[in-house]
Amino acid sequence: MNGIIETAGYLFGITLLRYIVIAGVVFVFAYHIFKKKLERSKIQQKVIKKKDVVREIFHSLQSTVVFTIITCIILLTPMKDCTLIYDEISDYPYWWIGASTLLSLVVHDTYFYWMHRLLHHKRIFRYTHVVHHKSTNPSPWASYSFHILEAIPEGLILVVLVFVLPMHLLSISIFTVLGLIINVYGHLGYEIAPRSFRNTVFFSIINTSVHHNLHHSRFIGNYGLYFRFWDKLMKTEVADYEEKYDNIQQKRFSKLS
Secondary structure (H helix, E strand, O other), X not given: OHHHHHHHHHHHHHHHHHHHHHHHHHHHHHHHHOOOOOHHHEOOOOOOOHHHHHHHHHHHHHHHHHHHHHHHHHHHOHHHHHOOEEOOHHHOOOHHHHHHHHHHHHHHHHHHHHHHHHHOOHHXXXXXOOOHHHOOOOXXXXXXXXXXXXXXXXXXXXXXXXXXXOEEHHHHHHHHHHHHHXXXXXXXXXXXXXXXXXXXXXXXXXXXXXXHHHHHHHOOOOOOOOEOHHHHHOOOOOOOHHHHHHHHHHHHHHHHO
């Protein structure tokens, strides 16, 4: 029992540290060190208030506890024997680490899109997802800012993944780090995509900070997490998204034209 408690404490510490370092470092750079340089990249001109940051961090701490509990159930109980988690990295080809990580993002995006739309149902929204949407002008700290009843389905993606994909702990770790980094970018409040990104095939596939920021400011549309696929297929993408993105980028790079 002591070993389980120690491991749980370690997992909580790692999850919390990951959130603080990634969200915190990005926040300090974007909102303090390079605030002036990024002025043209700001998506909304509203100022983020201290009380908003405090609220986002408070709810993120709750979410971190929930995520830790779910991880412990997967890894530290007999449930692990029912999953596709493998311990020896040589059990699968080494390239599968990267492939399974990429596939996990695809599965997560699908899971998130439909879960997200459900959370916006009028009978559910005010009891759960409204907490996340208090950040109408989100900061990186909002990445884990969920009502505890939303944090549970958010964290259950790990359960889905380990039952549908053979995954090593390394690929699970990479997935969680990548997922948080992309989430922080989505809640950054600034568009930092390079100018050339607009003319690549990836623009039609991958979400941007503007894409998710529009969801926070309008409360509807742009439900996808990583990719634009489901929003396009289900016709839920904000109609003027590309126009808004182009306006921000034009403002950013106008001096370079």
